[in-house]
Amino acid sequence: MKKYPRINEYKVLGARILLAYIFYFVARILFYVYNRNLIAVDGFFDFVALCYHGLAFDTTTILYTNGLFILLSVFPLLINTKKAYQKVLFYVYFATNLLVYSANFIDFIYYRYTFSRSTRASLDTLEHESNKAALFFNFLLNYWHVFLLFFALAYIWILAYKRIKITPHTEKPSLKYFATSTASLLLIVTLCVGGIRGDFKKSTRPINLLDASRYVKNAGQADVVLNTPFAIIRTWNTNTFKKVNLVPKATVDRLLVPIKQYRNNPPTKPNIVIFILESFAREYSGAFNKNTTIPDYEGYTPFVDSLAQHSLIFTNAYANGWKSIHGVSSVIAGIPSFKDAFTSSPYPKQKIESLVSTLKSEGYDTSFFHGAPNGSMGFLGFANILGYDHYYGKTEYNNDADFDGVWGIWDEPFFQYFNKTLTQKKPPFMATMFSVSSHEPYKVPEKYEGKFPKGKVNINQCIGYTDYALKRFFAEAQKQPWYANTIFVLVADHGNTIAYDEYRKEFNKHTVPILFFSPNQKYTGVNDEWAQQIDIYPTLLDMMGYQKPFRSWGRSLISDKTVPPFVVKYSANVYQFMCGNYICTFDGKKAVGFYDKNDKGMTRNLIGQRNAEMDKIELYCKAFIQDYMERVIDKRLTTVK
Incomplete structure (x- = not known):
């Protein structure tokens, strides 16, 4: 001592x-x-x-x-x-x-x-x-x-x-x-x-x-x-939004074409109704797993499956984030979220070109619906940034008898409220509905206990309930005068509980259904090319014949031949860029892995067998990250080049 x-x-x-x-x-x-x-x-x-x-x-x-x-x-x-x-x-x-x-x-x-x-x-x-x-x-x-x-x-x-x-x-x-x-x-x-x-x-x-x-x-x-x-x-005080200089600007413009302009269809003004469905992963819908090799596969969306037969659906689509607010920024504004969410960064409070701004410029009334307490998930704040004319939440619904006790108003009554509110509007209108009920704690209204299959995992009966709520909505909506001139979109914000090993594979995580439906059935069929949430915004503008240039990292899923089908997302601490025959994992500076597009479980890294297609995919990834960071940080999320 x-x-x-x-x-x-x-x-x-x-x-x-x-x-x-x-x-x-x-x-x-x-x-x-x-x-x-x-x-x-x-x-x-x-x-x-x-x-x-x-x-x-x-x-x-x-x-x-x-x-x-x-x-x-x-x-x-x-x-x-x-x-x-x-x-x-x-x-x-x-x-x-x-x-x-x-x-x-x-x-x-x-x-x-x-x-x-x-x-x-x-x-x-x-x-x-x-x-x-x-x-x-x-x-x-x-x-x-x-x-x-x-x-x-x-x-x-x-x-x-x-x-x-x-x-x-x-x-x-x-x-x-x-x-x-x-x-x-x-x-x-x-x-x-x-x-x-x-x-x-x-x-x-x-x-x-x-x-x-x-x-x-x-x-x-x-x-x-x-x-x-x-x-x-x-990640407490980090800001991962930092400019990078990976490729010449000319390469960005050539590969990404960040300012789009489509003139494939005559100008029209259909109503636009978008359902962003909480946790409604691709795994749960039979129509999106029709050719699956999953043993004993079961789906839980009979109505969506029936609607898909008259719609244009994308069976190889992905979310561009992993939270609900990421889904809103990706679908409505075409802005994905990577390591950190754009909406949680220092940069969301800026002028953002989106479906809201482009359609408002065409005389559309714009609304956002979410049955949870107003402000939940950050939706109200972001909706205000995007410039929605109206926000309808639990406050506006004003009937706590339909409150689920945790998150918000049950989907079935809130979807009916959605229909009634739209019917009171003067067309053309654009409306976004973000659902609530297909969520933890995985309950359905007491009167529907036992109506929907419990399935293999806890969320399955809730998926069945939301599917039923959609059925009830469409049954009433089709009686309304605005219905015939409307394009409907169904997409999930992200995935949820997984039942099948196929969807546990790294490159099958964050898969979502994407469906476009119009009563005139102008667009139908099944497409298995790469697709993603940020493609919805340019696709809708293309469908309605919007003639002006607009900022978009996505591509039109119905006509764009300049930019090839691709998916970009962030998972497992790396960027994942899916294009052509390969999936590239990218650390922010260089490719760290290449996998065959069918190797969703990442069993064989092909980076030692580089070829011309892999080199081009890495170049695409560099161009995307560079342009994304520059536009977000410099507050150029509009058609300004």
Whole structure:
């Protein structure tokens, strides 16, 4: 003790920090257990390797979280071992650790909807919810086992901490004490800085979410390597919207044609009605899986399947984001969301050319409908930015008898309200309906219990209910004078719970149905080319014969021959660019993988077999990212070049 006056304190500190590593390891195991059907791991040793690589990310999180605790533990105060001081350390330790640690448990459940660890953007989504308490208690009721696990582990952690005792002793001030304590403090701080960064190399940036992909066999495994607090911490104050200079501007204009102008149809003014259906993944609709090879496949949308027979449908379509608000910006404004959502960035408050602005310029009345409390999901704010004339939410509906108790008005009555409100409008009008009921907690109105098949996963009966609500809407709408001159669009905002292994494959995640229907059946058929949400905006303008130039990263799905069919999205910490015969994974600067278009499970990386088509796809990806960042940051989301 005389030679090293504080050696026991440092041992106790090390043991207490080690406890955090142990419990993060347990959380990683539980995360995988809850989501094992979504993440392919080749056996025990493969999982152990992922856990080993996860230590670097746990280190960053643990040292960030325990910075104050570590500093208070090693600072030379002479009273560090006193009982009262140790009690303060106890509360500092658990107040910070348990709060941060709890974030891991959110993704035990939430991961199955987003297919990625939660980030700061995930927290931003809650900011717009007025019924946070109801959502919390609903989550508590449905996923009580997650709360039970958290509190059980917290209790065990506290018991283990209390067993690591430190012997109180009185330390007399001396030069040796302060000299060795100060040297130890500087050494520990240096080690902590290195641990937070990921290494001590000056030339290396601190580790981030993308680094988790360096250690995996398939992209989904990166989420086992990561932990949720790390993902939130590393995205807390980051702005991933940064300009890049990857290709000449002439290449951007040639490949992307960001300013479109179609003159394929004579100018007309049909009404435009767009249903963005909550969580209505492609997996659930039989019409979009007609040629599936999935054993014992079952669909849950008999009405949509019947409507598809008289519509133009796209069976290989994708969402350009993973949250509801991403679906709105992609479908209505043609703006995808990548690592961070455009709507959560510093840049959404600008003039944005969209379906709303282009149709308003043609004399259209524009409306947004969402049966949740006004402002939920950030829809009201973004609708105001886009310039919708009217917003109809739970407030305007004004009848809580039809409230589902959690999210909003049940789809069936709200869709009927939608029809009645449209009937009172003077054509032409453009209206967007964002549905509510096909969502967690996966319930249907009591009077419909047992009417819709429970199916293979919890959401299936809710899909059946929303499908029925659509049937009821169309049955009433077709009686109205505006119906015959209307183009209807059905699309999902994103996916949800997965039943079939085929849809657990990385490149089959975020698949959505896209359907265009008009009563005159001008556009019908089944198209299996690449398609995406951002294509809906230019396709509608092409259908109605809009003659003016407009800004669009998407393409018309009915006539555009200049830009080839493609999909761009962000998943598993990389951009994914799908075009032609290949799928390219792109880290923001260069291609890191190429896969055959049918290799949706990422089983064979062909990057070592580069060919001319792959080179062109990488060029497309570079051009897209460059133009996207420039236009968003420079606030040029209009026809201004």
